[in-house]
Amino acid sequence: MSVVFSHGYAVLVGVGADLPVTVQDATAIADLLCDPTRCAYPPHQVRLLTGEEARRDAILTALEWLAERTCADPRATAVVFFSGHGLETPDYYLMPFGYDLNRLGETAISGTTFTKKLRAVEARKLLVLLDCCHAGGIGEAKAPMVRSPLPPSAVETLGRGRGRVIIASSRKDEVSLTGTPYSVFTMALLEALAGYGAFEQDSYARVLDTALWVGRKVPDRTHDRQHPIVKVSNLEDNYALAYYAAGERQPKRLDWAVGMPTITPGLDAAQVATWRRMLANYRENLLLMEERASEYVEFTDVPLQLIRSKRRTEAQIAELERKLGLG
Numbered sequence: 309m310s311v312v313f314s315h316g317y318a319v320l321v322g323v324g325a326d327l328p329v330t331v332q333d334a335t336a337i338a339d340l341l342c343d344p345t346r347c348a349y350p351p352h353q354v355r356l357l358t359g360e361e362a363r364r365d366a367i368l369t370a371l372e373w374l375a376e377r378t379c380a381d382p383r384a385t386a387v388v389f390f391s392g393h394g395l396e397t398p399d400y401y402l403m404p405f406g407y408d409l410n411r412l413g414e415t416a417i418s419g420t421t422f423t424k425k426l427r428a429v430e431a432r433k434l435l436v437l438l439d440c441c442h443a444g445g446i447g448e449a450k451a452p453m454v455r456s457p458l459p460p461s462a463v464e465t466l467g468r469g470r471g472r473v474i475i476a477s478s479r480k481d482e483v484s485l486t487g488t489p490y491s492v493f494t495m496a497l498l499e500a501l502a503g504y505g506a507f508e509q510d511s512y513a514r515v516l517d518t519a520l521w522v523g524r525k526v527p528d529r530t531h532d533r534q535h536p537i538v539k540v541s542n543l544e545d546n547y548a549l550a551y552y553a554a555g556e557r558q559p560k561r562l563d564w565a566v567g568m569p570t571i572t573p574g575l576d577a578a579q580v581a582t583w584r585r586m587l588a589n590y591r592e593n594l595l596l597m598e599e600r601a602s603e604y605v606e607f608t609d610v611p612l613q614l615i616r617s618k619r620r621t622e623a624q625i626a627e628l629e630r631k632l633g634l635g
Contacts, residue, residue, distance in 0.1 A: 310344055311554055311555040312349075312350060313347060313349050313350075313550050316341070316550055317349075317354070317377050318337075318338070318341055318353070318355070318386070319355045319357070319370045320341075320354065320356045320357070321362050321392065322334025322357075322358040322359075322391045323390075323392030323403065324360075324392075324405060325405055325406075327393065330392050331358040332489065333391050333491050334357075335356065337497065338354055338356040340502065345554050346550075346551065346552065347513070347549075348550070348554045349550060353377065357370060359405060360406075362392070362404050362405040363404050363415075364404045364414075364417055366404075367402075367404055368425060371388070371422075371426070371429070372425065374429055384432075385433040385434075386435070387434075387437070388436045390402055390437070390438050390440065391439040392404065392439075394438075394441065401416040401418055401419065402419075403417075404417060433515070433547045435473050435474075435515055436472070437477075437497065438476045439477040439484055439491065439494065440484070441478055441482070441484045471543060471547065472540075474539040475537065476536060477493035477534070478493070479605060479606055480606045481607060482607060492530055496521060496522045496525040499562065500521040501549065502552050502553075502560065502562050502565075503552030503559030504562075504565065505518060505521025506552060506559065507591065511553065511556060511557050512549075512550070513551070515549055519540070520591060523535075535601075537602045538598045538599070538602055539599075539602055583628050583631055583632055587625060587628040590628065594622065597614060598618075601614055601618065
């Protein structure tokens with residue numbers, strides 16, 4: 309009998325148009341969430357809007373649907389993913405399919421409106437993912453349309469709630485790079501949802517494991533050209549976002565991913581326990597550093613000492629994961 313992550317809900321938006329990779333990214337996440345051998349979300353609890361379907365009114369309706377469904381389910385876990393352009397005018401706007409720069413109020417989604425819709429989602433477990441700035445490729449960057457990675461009002465509102473985590477794909481002075489087969493940010497996100505970043509191989513992809521995996525892998529793979537912003541609000545626990553292998557403890561390989569986490573056999577139990585305690589401490593320290601760094605919207609403003617401390621901690625984590633067979 310197959311298991312189902314029955315309390316999982318998601319709204320996933322890939323705007324498309326001049327950013328075709330956004331459709332690929334949103335579709336890949338939807339496919340993984342609905343895969344009965346992986347995340348095991350009920351398909352009817354996942355709304356995917358891409359291209360022509362990702363217009364302003366359709367996105368707002370989907371967010372209203374998410375609020376209604378999660379209000380009726382006290383155990384709900386909610387995921388919101390938006391991939392497309394953003395614009396600061398100085399007001400912030402998410403740019404759906406078919407936006408008109410001369411009619412932003414009618415064709416785009418203001419940061420205030422987006423925040424209001426998120427506030428209505430009463431789930432105590434909410435992850436918001438914003439990939440609002442793309443480049444042409446890993447070696448080809450074009451001037452980004454967005455001048456801010458995420459709506460300031462959304463960060464302020466999420467900070468008043470509980471169990472809210474928001475991750476933006478890049479900082480204000482960066483672009484969000486594409487890759488093969490998906491954007492660098494989405495590839496790291498898919499890996500995390502597939503269990504590659506799981507601290508405990510307990511069958512669940514958890515929110516902090518996801519944030520830390522994305523926060524480490526994206527800068528590493530872009531040679532420090534892209535740094536996600538992670539905001540955590542009053543988190544009571546490292547809650548589960550989904551199954552990563554439909555209830556199985558061992559993660560399943562992604563066809564395009566390099567490496568595979570696996571528990572190394574034959575290690576001394578006492579030594580393993582020590583390494584795991586050390587790893588937990590380093591991961592906690594790294595999260596605190598991520599929170600401190602996220603106060604700076606531009607990476608060039610992050611204090612050098614904080615950057616150095618973060619890199620040392622990441623190196624210590626990578627070495628412990630290597631010893632444990634988790635990296």
